[in-house]
Amino acid sequence: MVNELGHFALILAFLVAIVQMIVPLIGAQKRWPAWMALAEPAAGAQFALTAVSFGALMWAFVVSDFSLRLVVLNSHSAKPLLYKISGTWGNHEGSMLLWVLIVTLFGAMAAWFGGNLPPTLRARVLAVQSAIAVAFFAFIIFTSNPFLRVATPPFDGQDLNPLLQDPGLAFHPPFLYLGYVGLSMAFSFAVAALIEGRVDAAWGRWVRPWTLAAWVFLTIGIALGSWWAYYELGWGGFWFWDPVENASFMPWLLAAALLHSAIVVEKRESLKSWTILLAILAFGFSLIGTFIVRSGLLTSVHAFANDPERGVWILLILAFFMGGALVLFSLRAGAMEAKGVFGLASRESALVVNNVLLAVSCFVVFVGTMWPLVAEMFFDRKLSVGPPFFNAAFTPFMVALGLVLPVGSVLPWKRARIGRALVPLRLPFLLALAFAGLAWSLQTGNSLLGPLGLFLGAWLVMGVIVELFQRTGRGGDRLARLRRLPRADWGKAVAQAGLGVTMAGVAGLTAWTQDDIRVAQIDRPWQVGSYELTLNAVEEVRGPNYVSTMANLTLSQGGEVVATLTPEKRFYPVARMPTTEAAIDYDLARDVYVVIGDQQSNGGWTVRTYIKPLTNWIWIGSALMALGGLLSLSDRRFRVAAGARRATPVPAE
Amino acid sequence: MRPLLLILALLATPLWAVQPDEVLEDPVLEQRARELSKGLRCLVCRNESIDESNASLARDLRLLVRERLVAGDTDAEAVDFIVDRYGEYVLLRPQVTGANWLLWAAGPLMLLLAGGGGLLYLRRRQAARDGGAEALSAEERARLEEILNR
Numbered sequence: 001m002v003n004e005l006g007h008f009a010l011i012l013a014f015l016v017a018i019v020q021m022i023v024p025l026i027g028a029q030k031r032w033p034a035w036m037a038l039a040e041p042a043a044g045a046q047f048a049l050t051a052v053s054f055g056a057l058m059w060a061f062v063v064s065d066f067s068l069r070l071v072v073l074n075s076h077s078a079k080p081l082l083y084k085i086s087g088t089w090g091n092h093e094g095s096m097l098l099w100v101l102i103v104t105l106f107g108a109m110a111a112w113f114g115g116n117l118p119p120t121l122r123a124r125v126l127a128v129q130s131a132i133a134v135a136f137f138a139f140i141i142f143t144s145n146p147f148l149r150v151a152t153p154p155f156d157g158q159d160l161n162p163l164l165q166d167p168g169l170a171f172h173p174p175f176l177y178l179g180y181v182g183l184s185m186a187f188s189f190a191v192a193a194l195i196e197g198r199v200d201a202a203w204g205r206w207v208r209p210w211t212l213a214a215w216v217f218l219t220i221g222i223a224l225g226s227w228w229a230y231y232e233l234g235w236g237g238f239w240f241w242d243p244v245e246n247a248s249f250m251p252w253l254l255a256a257a258l259l260h261s262a263i264v265v266e267k268r269e270s271l272k273s274w275t276i277l278l279a280i281l282a283f284g285f286s287l288i289g290t291f292i293v294r295s296g297l298l299t300s301v302h303a304f305a306n307d308p309e310r311g312v313w314i315l316l317i318l319a320f321f322m323g324g325a326l327v328l329f330s331l332r333a334g335a336m337e338a339k340g341v342f343g344l345a346s347r348e349s350a351l352v353v354n355n356v357l358l359a360v361s362c363f364v365v366f367v368g369t370m371w372p373l374v375a376e377m378f379f380d381r382k383l384s385v386g387p388p389f390f391n392a393a394f395t396p397f398m399v400a401l402g403l404v405l406p407v408g409s410v411l412p413w414k415r416a417r418i419g420r421a422l423v424p425l426r427l428p429f430l431l432a433l434a435f436a437g438l439a440w441s442l443q444t445g446n447s448l449l450g451p452l453g454l455f456l457g458a459w460l461v462m463g464v465i466v467e468l469f470q471r472t473g474r475g476g477d478r479l480a481r482l483r484r485l486p487r488a489d490w491g492k493a494v495a496q497a498g499l500g501v502t503m504a505g506v507a508g509l510t511a512w513t514q515d516d517i518r519v520a521q522i523d524r525p526w527q528v529g530s531y532e533l534t535l536n537a538v539e540e541v542r543g544p545n546y547v548s549t550m551a552n553l554t555l556s557q558g559g560e561v562v563a564t565l566t567p568e569k570r571f572y573p574v575a576r577m578p579t580t581e582a583a584i585d586y587d588l589a590r591d592v593y594v595v596i597g598d599q600q601s602n603g604g605w606t607v608r609t610y611i612k613p614l615t616n617w618i619w620i621g622s623a624l625m626a627l628g629g630l631l632s633l634s635d636r637r638f639r640v641a642a643g644a645r646r647a648t649p650v651p652a653e
Numbered sequence: 654m655r656p657l658l659l660i661l662a663l664l665a666t667p668l669w670a671v672q673p674d675e676v677l678e679d680p681v682l683e684q685r686a687r688e689l690s691k692g693l694r695c696l697v698c699r700n701e702s703i704d705e706s707n708a709s710l711a712r713d714l715r716l717l718v719r720e721r722l723v724a725g726d727t728d729a730e731a732v733d734f735i736v737d738r739y740g741e742y743v744l745l746r747p748q749v750t751g752a753n754w755l756l757w758a759a760g761p762l763m764l765l766l767a768g769g770g771g772l773l774y775l776r777r778r779q780a781a782r783d784g785g786a787e788a789l790s791a792e793e794r795a796r797l798e799e800i801l802n803r
Contacts, residue, residue, distance in 0.1 A: 235705050237705065240700060240701075241700075242699075242700050243700070270778065338778065338781075340778070341778055341779070341781045342778055342779070343779055344775055344776075344779055348775075348778070349775050352771045352774065352775060353771070355771075356764070356767045356768055356771045359767060360760060360763045360764045360767050361760075363759065363760070363763050364759060364760040364763070367756060367759040367760075368756070371747070371756045375752065375753070375756075378752070379751065379752045381741065381751070381752070381753075382740060382741070382742045383741050383742055383744065383747050383748075383753075384694045384700075384742055384743070384744060384745055384747065385745075385747050385756070386692075386694060386700065386702070386744075386745025386746065387702075387745060388691075388692055388745050388746035389745070389746050389747060389756075392746075393757070393759075393760050394760075396760075397760070397764075517671055517672070517673055517676060518673055519673045597672075600673075606672065606673055
């Protein structure tokens with residue numbers, strides 16, 4: 001009964017979406033207020049219906065309703081409740097439903113909070129957003145229906161992939177989708193503005209919070225995924241340049257670029273057509289990501305539902321939205337004239353540099369990801385493009401970005417004297433250099449990467465401190481002035497510091513990891529770096545839906561016990577899959593990461609130990625970046641603008 | 654039930670990356686082998702290097718690399734030996750030969766293109782400042798004239 005209700009609500013939402021796609025668009029063209037106004041209740045209804053449908057599916061997972069095919073394939077009655085719930089989106093059909101739920105959520109939010117938009121623009125935005133929803137509703141209903149039944153329900157299900165039964169991964173997809181789909185809002189605004197034929201400062205202001213929100217969600221989603229890979233996959237890597245990871249990273253890079261170029265549109269009425277193009281491309285990359293994950297075209301660790309037919313569908317959706325938007329763009333972009341004027345040395349120019357670096361680095365990731373396919377199709381070469389390529393081709397752009405960022409953020413708008421702007425940055429530059437020198441002399445071996453990363457980190461963080469200090473003016477009550485700085489400024493500062501912390505973390509981890517592999521005998525200690533490890537015992541443990549081989553180790557340093565570690569090797573009998581559960585002693589300076597392997601013929605156990613310096617800085621930095629975005633999002637400007645906008649009437653055309 | 658589960662667990666237990674029995678006596682050779690392994694792809698896995706992979710084929714390749722190094726091959730010779738047998742698909746770092754130069758040049762070329770475009774745009778904005786925006790149109794000048802001469 002609940003399933004039928006969910007299925008019915010899904011179809012109804014599809015129909016509402018079709019109406020919302022057509023009627024407001026015609027209304028906006030003909031200036032019929034009633035037709036335009038339809039978009040608002042329709043967006044709300046669409047969201048409510050999709051929520052009912054998603055709720056019904058989640059219910060089926062929670063109560064383990066094995067009459068649904070999807071539940072049989074992806075759930076098991078013995079699974080903990082959290083993973084029954086997360087199982088709803090741990091598969092192709094359910095995750096598509098979550099995706100479209102978020103599309104309609106954003107549409108509804110634009111309807112509810114978009115009271116300050118001119119009515120024609122709002123109607124068009126909602127219509128375009130609904131068009132995206134229509135495409136995905138059709139995709140779900142015709143190719144990936146989650147509500148399909150099985151004729152004879154089995155007694156139990158086939159369980160969710162054990163790797164996915166993890167708290168980090170339970171929340172990773174929803175955040176990622178919020179990010180991907182958040183970019184659909186920027187896309188809708190861009191297309192609506194193209195139809196409207198007008199892009200002004202107000203447009204920049206409206207589109208920015210959506211992009212910012214999407215970027216924050218993407219940051220959290222990517223960081224969660226990377227953290228999960230770090231502790232779950234068993235060798236402590238955090239980023240593999242896997243096609244699917246790249247699929248989420250490319251929209252992140254473009255969203256970051258879009259955030260900054262929208263500022264230029266808002267403040268200086270320049271870079272308009274570039275910003276529109278970025279908004280279109282950012283969502284395009286979200287769609288490409290969906291395509292990569294679900295078509296099976298590129299092999300990847302996490303590709304699920306490798307079904308060519310579905311791939312073709314998504315390719316059609318991609319072609320329709322990108323093709324349509326780009327044609328519209330080429331027709332209308334010429335009409336968008338820049339107004340602001342500025343010198344070569346100015347904040348505007350620095351933001352252009354930022355955009356060039358971000359966009360080109362995204363392009364590098366894109367080419368690297370697609371190259372195996374291109375090489376096979378056109379040059380008949382079967383080859384791989386792996387981490388060594390990306391590390392070599394992508395890193396320079398991030399280094400350049402880290403170098404120019406503090407300079408750009410102290411430059412004033414319009415016109416700057418570069419010499420004068422750089423004066424206060426001398427101190428952080430020298431300190432960062434000294435810091436890197438220290439790291440260079442302390443390290444063993446002569447890797448350039450570690451010191452370079454620390455230099456960038458220190459340069460970015462101290463650049464922020466100097467900038468904040470400068471903003472408080474000369475003398476007087478600096479602290480009070482600091483407190484009165486707009487939230488957006490704090491957001492910018494925190495995010496910049498976060499980038500620095502992440503860069504230092506990545507470099508430290510990559511350059512200075514120590515590892516050790518050995519057959520350990522019980523009660524015979526061994527040394528790794530400055531640490532001593534002892535294997536105390538290994539025992540069999542039974543979990544709710546797995547059996548586990550759990551080791552007990554003591555980690556000590558200089559004779560003092562630091563931690564007791566319990567790495568596990570689990571086996572999930574239903575899915576017939578083994579997983580490793582690494583034991584990690586977290587610390588700000590380093591992680592000690594221990595994995596237990598097989599028992600050897602002489603009675604010892606294979607134990608793998610890694611000491612990974614600065615690892616946690618990666619996640620701390622990501623959290624700071626997300627926090628910076630949230631701070632900026634909570635700035636008064638976005639809220640005050642809501643009231644101020646009503647006062648200025650929309651110019652008649 | 655329990656013994657059955659245990660048997661299953663033992664049967665399905667894979668090998669986890671580099672095993673202790675693979676490690677070479679000579680730490681310098683071992684270090685070189687590890688570095689090489691990181692650049693070679695496990696053929697049956699999805700985007701994993703043989704250094705990380707648990708597959709038995711990856712183990713064979715790891716042993717092969719070590720065999721070659723012990724036999725006195727240079728790094729390049731050892732890699733060539735493997736590429737000759739398994740094709741360039743095993744290389745995680747694509748060679749810079751034939752059409753692949755496009756891949757390697759994509760970033761720098763795009764940077765030149767985008768940088769050039771950006772510079773052109775900035776120049777135009779600056780020109781607009783020096784000339785256009787601040788200067789008056791003929792109409793405005795006429796109107797100014799009118800006001801001043803009144």
